[in-house]
Amino acid sequence: MSDRLNLALVGAGFWGGNLARNFHALGVLKIICDASEEALSSSAEKYPEISTTISFSDVLARHDIDAVVISAPAELHHSLARDALLAGKHVFVEKPLAMNVREGEDLVRLAHESGKILFVGHVLQYHPAIKAIKRLLNQGKLGRLQYIYSNRLNLGKFRREENILWSFAPHDISVILSLVKEEPVYVYAKGSNILHPKIADSTLTHLKFSSGVDAHIFVSWLHPFKEQKLVVIGDRQMVVFDDVAPVEKKLTLYPYSIQWGEGAPIPNKEDGVPLDLSEEWEEPLGLECRAFLDAITGSPNLTDGEEGLRVLKVLEQAQTKMDHPDKEPVEKNYFAHATCVVDSDCEIGTGTKIWHFSHILKNSKIGTQVNIGQNVTIGPNAVVGNRVKIQNNVSVYEGVILEDDVFCGPSCVFTNVENPRSAVSRKHAFKKTLIKKGATLGANATIRCGITIGSHAFIGAGAMVTRDVPDHALVYGNPAVQKGWACHCGGKLNDRFQCEECSSTLEHLANK
Numbered sequence: 001m002s003d004r005l006n007l008a009l010v011g012a013g014f015w016g017g018n019l020a021r022n023f024h025a026l027g028v029l030k031i032i033c034d035a036s037e038e039a040l041s042s043s044a045e046k047y048p049e050i051s052t053t054i055s056f057s058d059v060l061a062r063h064d065i066d067a068v069v070i071s072a073p074a075e076l077h078h079s080l081a082r083d084a085l086l087a088g089k090h091v092f093v094e095k096p097l098a099m100n101v102r103e104g105e106d107l108v109r110l111a112h113e114s115g116k117i118l119f120v121g122h123v124l125q126y127h128p129a130i131k132a133i134k135r136l137l138n139q140g141k142l143g144r145l146q147y148i149y150s151n152r153l154n155l156g157k158f159r160r161e162e163n164i165l166w167s168f169a170p171h172d173i174s175v176i177l178s179l180v181k182e183e184p185v186y187v188y189a190k191g192s193n194i195l196h197p198k199i200a201d202s203t204l205t206h207l208k209f210s211s212g213v214d215a216h217i218f219v220s221w222l223h224p225f226k227e228q229k230l231v232v233i234g235d236r237q238m239v240v241f242d243d244v245a246p247v248e249k250k251l252t253l254y255p256y257s258i259q260w261g262e263g264a265p266i267p268n269k270e271d272g273v274p275l276d277l278s279e280e281w282e283e284p285l286g287l288e289c290r291a292f293l294d295a296i297t298g299s300p301n302l303t304d305g306e307e308g309l310r311v312l313k314v315l316e317q318a319q320t321k322m323d324h325p326d327k328e329p330v331e332k333n334y335f336a337h338a339t340c341v342v343d344s345d346c347e348i349g350t351g352t353k354i355w356h357f358s359h360i361l362k363n364s365k366i367g368t369q370v371n372i373g374q375n376v377t378i379g380p381n382a383v384v385g386n387r388v389k390i391q392n393n394v395s396v397y398e399g400v401i402l403e404d405d406v407f408c409g410p411s412c413v414f415t416n417v418e419n420p421r422s423a424v425s426r427k428h429a430f431k432k433t434l435i436k437k438g439a440t441l442g443a444n445a446t447i448r449c450g451i452t453i454g455s456h457a458f459i460g461a462g463a464m465v466t467r468d469v470p471d472h473a474l475v476y477g478n479p480a481v482q483k484g485w486a487c488h489c490g491g492k493l494n495d496r497f498q499c500e501e502c503s504s505t506l507e508h509l510a511n512k
Helices: 014-025 037-046 056-061 074-086 101-114 128-138 164-180 284-296 305-323 507-511
Strands: 007-010 029-033 051-053 067-070 090-094 118-121 145-155 186-192 202-208 214-220 222-234 237-242 251-255 257-261 264-268 400-402 433-435 473-476 481-485
Touching: 007 014, 007 056, 014 029, 014 037, 014 284, 029 056, 037 051, 056 074, 067 074, 067 284, 074 090, 074 101, 090 101, 090 284, 101 118, 101 305, 118 284, 118 305, 128 164, 128 222, 128 237, 128 251, 145 164, 164 186, 164 202, 164 214, 164 222, 164 305, 186 305, 202 305
Parallel strands: 007 029, 007 067, 029 051, 067 090, 090 118, 145 214, 400 433
Antiparallel strands: 145 222, 186 202, 202 214, 222 237, 237 251, 257 264, 473 481
């Protein structure tokens, strides 16, 4: 493997030392970079054949370095990972991916644009015990997933660049999201600041999911002994993962049943059954390091940037609740992909789906069961009705109104100003464009601002529409002209105004 990949490690501290040990064993470690001469000296003693440097820019300038592993303080993750991606390197960045969602989105976008691997150090995802729990769930042995809770407690290591939530909780959030297989609709968190008035020492985070699963995460660095437990409860059995226990006792399955008597639940308790992991045991960090190398060569990336971004969104929501405890959390009843951005004060209806790299700007109103494709921008102040479908690469600007059941084909174009100039602000001159119920806009169609597209009208692909379009009109060409009539179903009407597809007759169009 060393013949086809060379790797640089940035950060030779405690955890960086563990990464160095594993990547060195894999034969890919080429250079170690750290601002501390003492840390570099210690690394050189352990690995005399490995180069060391204090210059990160020198690392990025080296053409023989294919990948960079970042184990620096969390506040530096974004800047270091960004520079590495821009330099054309694959990136492994320790948790958290960044210190806010905006920075995380930036890294995901850069990785996507550069075609490089962005890998996040959520090491528990590679733990044999977590893999075993996923097997139990997938095989149905736990039954329907109901509740998850985790404790991650220790005395220290105290930090000043991040609080306990950002230091300890990312691992548990990552695992819980992977077990539930959805993002939470509700996030609540409460913290205690004991040693420092602005840095939480312990936090309790509550996640609720649309499937009905609840989860609690308790983390603290003010605990007299180390405790790392994850409890996963199904309606048939529960399993406990104790990462501090010996390998043969790390995972325990508890068969149980709940019966009802006199209107109250009665538990039937049974002894736990240890699930010995000895035969499949490997150091989780070693498995994670191999997974990064495998991802570079084309294998699935379990903890990619998008997975890290999902964790980051939960962390940011939890931190917001801790910072503003009196503000009631809003339950999200729509799906938003990890890479999309939804600004504040937007109204988004139940069942709506927003996909990769889309942006919903402030004060936009989006109805129910809307499907918004990739790289779509809506707003600010735009209005989208119910059951609308907006395909990839569409921008719905302020002043554009899409009524219910409108279809916007890929890369169709709206405008909102007739005579735009880069140097002249014409926000006062925005014109209203109305797309009425059930209309279809074909791929790459361009709609001039200030016009109305009638209900169930059908605009052909590539059309340049410069004037109002009647209800049910079939319009295409450049400039677009009416070529016939379209049915509610989208089929073309014949001379008798009968649909060639569904046989419906729209006689009222004869008088138009």
